[in-house]
Amino acid sequence: MKKSRMILVLGIVASLLLASVGTVYADRPTDKPNPPGKGGLTPGISQADSASKGKPRGLFGVVSDKTGTGFKLDTQNLGEVNVVLSEDTKCKVPFNPFADCGDIMNGDWVAVKGTWDNSDFMAQRVLFVPKKGLRAMHKHVVGTVAEGSTAEVIKVDPIKGDAIQSFKVLTGTPGTKIRPEGTVYPGDFPVGTKVTVVAALDRSTGDYIAKAIVKHAGD
Numbered sequence: 456m457k458k459s460r461m462i463l464v465l466g467i468v469a470s471l472l473l474a475s476v477g478t479v480y481a482d483r484p485t486d487k488p489n490p491p492g493k494g495g496l497t498p499g500i501s502q503a504d505s506a507s508k509g510k511p512r513g514l515f516g517v518v519s520d521k522t523g524t525g526f527k528l529d530t531q532n533l534g535e536v537n538v539v540l541s542e543d544t545k546c547k548v549p550f551n552p553f554a555d556c557g558d559i560m561n562g563d564w565v566a567v568k569g570t571w572d573n574s575d576f577m578a579q580r581v582l583f584v585p586k587k588g589l590r591a592m593h594k595h596v597v598g599t600v601a602e603g604s605t606a607e608v609i610k611v612d613p614i615k616g617d618a619i620q621s622f623k624v625l626t627g628t629p630g631t632k633i634r635p636e637g638t639v640y641p642g643d644f645p646v647g648t649k650v651t652v653v654a655a656l657d658r659s660t661g662d663y664i665a666k667a668i669v670k671h672a673g674d
Contacts, residue, residue, distance in 0.1 A: 514538075514567045514576060515584075521561050528567065528576070538567055538576045548583040551592035553655040553666055559583060560658055592656050594663055596620055600648045606641050609665060611652055622654045622665040632667040640668055649673075 516530035525539040540546075540556055548554035559565060564584040569577045585592075598613040598620075610621050624640060625631045633640045644650065649671040654663040 511568055511570055511579065512576075514569075516565070516567075518559060518563045518565055519561050521559065525578075526559070526561075528565070536576050537574065538569070538578050538581075539572070540578055540581075544578045544581060546581045546583070548592055549585055551655050554583070554592065556581065558658055590656060590661075592658075594620075594622075594652070594654045594656075596622075596652045596654070598650065598652075600644050600646050600650060602646055604641060604644070604646070609640070609644070609650075609652065609668060611650060620652075620663070622652050622663045623657075624665050624668070631665045634667060634669040638670050644668070644670060 514528055514530055514533070514536060516528040516536070518526045519529060519535075520527040523540075525537065528536045528538050530536055544556060546554065546556035546559055548558050551558070559581060564586060566582045566584060567576065567578050568580040570579070571577070596611050596613055598611040598615075601610040601612040601619045604610045606626075607624055608621050609624055610619050612619050631640070638644075651667075651669040651671070652665050653667040653669075654665050656662075657664050
């Protein structure tokens with residue numbers, strides 16, 4: 456494993472568990488990524504010990520059997536752990552400020568902070584660990600509105616000369632934010648209008664969803 460990847464994984468786990476430095480247990484998945492080096496993380500403790508102390512612990516592994524209320528986490532030292540999500544659980548995906556727990560999918564590597572409740576691990580925070588080759592989770596594109604744009608899809612020709620990119624436009628609440636206030640898409644966005652589109656990847660469909668479309672002044 457490259458040094459930069461080792462630093463990324465260690466940094467993610469450390470940031471999740473900063474409040475419990477010295478009592479952290481950070482487990483690791485059985486398959487890639489490989490364990491991020493030796494030292495810096497406290498060895499694993501038993502579930503019973505963790506539950507009795509009532510202190511936050513950390514797990515690291517691969518997600519499977521994902522549902523709306525939790526998932527299985529394949530860890531190296533504890534095997535398969537049942538992770539429970541609640542409405543208070545915070546899920547984070549680096550570089551995607553719009554992500555939530557619905558964006559965590561089977562096969563993902565995650566670091567989880569939480570506490571034991573008997574054999575269940577009650578997640579307080581789940582952090583997605585990016586892997587090499589993954590599509591960008593978040594885009595910020597500046598360009599001009601291209602031919603083929605509709606009320607449901609805006610196509611943008613980037614000013615950097617990249618290929619034309621398509622983004623789904625959502626209506627309703629919450630929907631895609633259109634700026635400046637009072638501007639209406641697509642009526643106020645004819646072909647050639649300079650725009651900035653902020654979008655997030657919908658991992659379930661592979662589509663990029665426009666979270667905001669900003670019309671530049673003078674266009």
